[in-house]
Amino acid sequence: MKNEYLISQIHKKKSFLCVGLDTDLEKIPSHLLQEEDPIFAFNKAIIDATHEYCVAYKPNIAFYEAYGLDGWKSLERTMAYLNENHPEIFTIADAKRGDIGNTSTRYAKAFFETLNFDSITIAPYMGKDSVEPFLEFEDKHTILLALTSNQGAFDFQTKKIEGHELYKEVLSVSKTYKGSERLMYVVGATKATYLKDIRELIPESFLLVPGVGAQGGSLEEVCKYGITKDVGLLVNSSRGILYASTDMDFAEVAGNKAKEIQQQMAAELAKL
Numbered sequence: 001m002k003n004e005y006l007i008s009q010i011h012k013k014k015s016f017l018c019v020g021l022d023t024d025l026e027k028i029p030s031h032l033l034q035e036e037d038p039i040f041a042f043n044k045a046i047i048d049a050t051h052e053y054c055v056a057y058k059p060n061i062a063f064y065e066a067y068g069l070d071g072w073k074s075l076e077r078t079m080a081y082l083n084e085n086h087p088e089i090f091t092i093a094d095a096k097r098g099d100i101g102n103t104s105t106r107y108a109k110a111f112f113e114t115l116n117f118d119s120i121t122i123a124p125y126m127g128k129d130s131v132e133p134f135l136e137f138e139d140k141h142t143i144l145l146a147l148t149s150n151q152g153a154f155d156f157q158t159k160k161i162e163g164h165e166l167y168k169e170v171l172s173v174s175k176t177y178k179g180s181e182r183l184m185y186v187v188g189a190t191k192a193t194y195l196k197d198i199r200e201l202i203p204e205s206f207l208l209v210p211g212v213g214a215q216g217g218s219l220e221e222v223c224k225y226g227i228t229k230d231v232g233l234l235v236n237s238s239r240g241i242l243y244a245s246t247d248m249d250f251a252e253v254a255g256n257k258a259k260e261i262q263q264q265m266a267a268e269l270a271k272l
Contacts, residue, residue, distance in 0.1 A: 149188025189217020
C-alpha cells in the first residue's frame with residue numbers, strides 16, 4: 001500500500017509537509033514570464049528547492065484550468081517532472097471532483113492514469129456511487145472533503161442531522177464504501193479542535209490538513225489533536241512557501257520556508 005511507503009518517507013524526512021502548487025501567473029516573479037512555460041519554470045524551481053523537506057505536492061487544478069490548454073500542458077509537464085525525478089513523493093490532484101458512475105470513472109482515469117497522480121480530492125455530496133469509482137484504483141487514494149478550512153464550511157458541514165453533524169455522517173458512512181481503506185480526508189487546520197471528535201471516528205486514517213500559515217491554522221494545535229502513532233497527517237502550505245519572495249531569490253526563500261516548517265514538524269515527531 002502507498003500508505004506504508006508514505007509513512008516511511010515521513011519518518012525518513014522527519015516531515016509531513018505537503019507543498020501546494022497553486023501557481024498564479026499574477027504572483028510569480030516577473031522575470032519568469034519571459035520563459036516559454038512560466039508555470040512549469042516556477043514549479044520546477046520550487047520543487048528543486050523544497051523536495052528534500054516535503055513528502056507531498058498538491059497542485060490545485062483550478063490554477064491550471066484557468067489558463068486553458070497551456071495550463072494543462074504545464075500541469076502535465078509538472079507531473080512528468082515529479083514522477084521521473086521524485087517518484088518517492090506523494091502527489092495530490094486537488095481537483096474536488098464528484099459525479100456519478102462513468103463520469104467519476106473518467107475523472108479517475110484522467111488523474112490516476114493520464115496524469116499519474118497518487119491521489120485526488122473528492123466532494124462527497126453525491127454519495128457512494130460518486131466515490132466508489134475512484135476507490136477501484138488499488139494503488140491510488142481518494143481524499144474526501146470532510147471539514148474544510150473556509151468560513152463557509154459552517155453553512156452545511158457542521159449542521160446537525162438527527163443529532164449528528166453532517167461532516168461526521170460523511171466520515172461514518174464513507175467507512176462502509178468498498179475500498180474505503182484507500183480513503184483519506186480533508187480537515188482544515190482552522191478546525192483543529194474538531195480533530196478530537198474526528199479521530200474517534202477515523203482513528204488511523206490519513207488527513208490532508210490545509211490552512212496552516214496564511215489561513216491562520218496552528219501546526220501545534222493540529223498535531224495536538226490529530227497526530228497518530230503513524231503520524232496520519234499531511235499538512236499543506238501553499239502561499240506561505242510559494243510566494244515568500246517574488247524576487248530572483250524566490251526558490252531559495254521558498255526552500256528556507258519549507259525547511260522552517262520541516263524543522264517544526266521534526267520537533268512534533270520527536271514527541272511520538
